[in-house]
Amino acid sequence: MRLRSDVWVAAYLRRCGAEGQGAVLRRRGAAEAGAIFVKVDGLDGRSALYEPAPQSMAVEPERGVERTFVRAHEPEWITTGEADKRLEREVSFDPDLWIIEVEDRDGRVWLDLAH
Template identity: 60%
Template sequence: MRLRADFWVSAYLRRCALEGAVAVLRRRGAAEAGAIFVKVDRLDGAAALFGPAPQSEARDGVDRLFARLHADPWIDPAEAESKIARQIKFDPDLWIVETEDRQGRSFLDVVE
């Protein structure tokens, strides 16, 4: 059974705070099963955007896997914002969390 999106986001925000990163909820989606997108901003003009990984990448013991939604390791924050806008048009029930961390840590289980 998968953890509800609202519980997962709440736990993620706490994890970021414990690690010394600033994370804020920008958009609340469907509480039970909304897709979660995480923008990581290094505060130096570089950002990364993560979204749900394909289900074919599922791993035992990992509730949610994420994939980087761009080819380069880091992109311009404006480009990340345009990708977020496209995702919102496709799925209005999604969650958006923004993390600010100068080290660029995402604290996510990421599929490479």
């Protein structure tokens, strides 16, 4: 059984805090199963955006891996404005999604990434 989105988000925010990183919930989505997007702000005008990995990238889940993410763009970093525009488009398609913003100059996110 998969964790509810609200429980996963709360745990993720605590994890970021335990790692000493600033992380805030920018948008609350559907508690049960809303999609989760994570924006990493490099604090210098560049950002990285992570979205749920598509089903085509799904692999047999490892023990303890609850959700898998992929970077939502090709380059390592995009401008913060580009990231915000992408999030606005996503919200227009799916008003139930969650948005978490992490501040980290090195781009660390503590997510399970699909390869």
